[in-house]
Amino acid sequence: NGTAMGGGAGLIAVCDIVIAAENARLAFSEVKLGIAPAIISPYVVRKIGEAHARVLFVTGERFSATRGREIGLMHTVIPLSELDTAVEKTLSDLLSSGPQALRAGKALALNVGRMNQETARRYTTETIAALRVSAEGQEG
Template identity: 50%
Template sequence: MTSDSILTSIDDGVATLAMNRPERHNAFDDTLINEMTSVLQEFEQSPAVRVVILSGNGKSFSAGADLNWMKRMAEYSREENYRDAMALGGLMSTLDGLAKPTIARVHGAAIGGGVGLVAACDIVIASEAAVFAFSEVRLGLIPAAISPYVVKAIGERAARRYFVTAERFDAREAHRLGLVHEVVADTALDSRINTLLDQMRGNGPLAMAAAKRLARDVSRGPVNETMIEDTSRRIANIRVSPEGQEGLGAFLEKRKPSWN
C-alpha cells in the first residue's frame, strides 16, 4: 500500500513502512493510524516479508499527534474519544505483537506517540540527532495508549520522570534508559541497519518469530516448573521442525541453510 500518508516497499525479505507527512513532521492523525495498522497486518500475512523497518520521511521520525486532529478531538464526545484512543492502541498492539522482527529507524524528533512506536519495535537504531519527549502533560493530557510499551522499555522509574516533566532527552539518554539499542552518526544510520539486515537474512524466519515470542512470554511469568516445561517443549518442537532440521543439517554439513 502507498498513500499520501505512508510509503511502503518490500525488497529481499525486508518490508519498509515510511510515514510520509514530512510537512507535518509525520504527526499522527486517524488516517495515518488506520493505514499503518492495515499495512502492518498485511506485512504479517505476507510470506515475502521477514523483517519490517519503520521510519519517517523528512526531518522528523514522528512529532506525535497532528494539530488538526487534536482540534477535532477537542470537540469529540467521551465515547468518540474512546474509539479514537482504541484505534491508536490497536496500532501499538499490532506493532508490538507482530511475529516478524521490527526495526525502528529513528532520526530527528520522536514525540509522544512517536516514542510509543519506537518502544513497540524490537530493535531501535537512532541517529545522534534524535530527540525524544512525552509532551502530553503540557496539553493537560497523558500518554495513555503508548504507556504499556514505554514503561516496558524504560521501566516505571524513568517513565514517572519523563511522563510528568515533558522534558526532551537526547539519543544518548534514550540509550541509557533502554529505549534505544544503538546510537550512530546521522550518516551511518542506514549502513548500520543494513548490517543488521544482512545478519538477520541468515537466520531462520520461523525461528526469529519463535524467539521473539519466547522473549515476550518468559518475561511475563515466574521461573517455575511450568515455565521450565514450556521452554523445554518449545525447543523440542523447533528441533524437529523442518526449519530446525534444515538449520542443524546445514551446520553439521558446513553449508548455508536454505530457508523456505
C-alpha cells in the first residue's frame, strides 16, 4: 500500500508472496538521484527479467501495482479495502501448512528450475520420500 521507491521496490523482489493495493506506486528511481539500483539489481532482474529491468532501471519511471503484477513483481493486486482480508487469508493458508512442507516447497521452487532433468528427478524423489516418512508427513 502506498509508494515504494528504489530499495523499497527492490525489497519486493525478494519476497515470496506480494499482495499489493491497487493504489500502490513503484519505481526503481535511483537514476534520478545520480546512482544506479546496483545492490537490488540481481534480485529484481531475477524476478522481472532483463527486458523489464533494462527499461525501469534507466528511466526511473513510476509504475502501478497492476504493471508490477504484469511484469512479475507482484502476485496479487486488489482494492485497498480488501488488502487486510487478503493478507489474513494468505497468513491463514501458510499457518495451516506444515513448516517442513513449506520449507521444501520453497526449496523446490528456488532450485528445480536450475537443475538438469536427472538432478531434478533425484532431488524431487528424495524430497518427497523424506517428507512422507517425517512426523509432519505422517500426521498430515
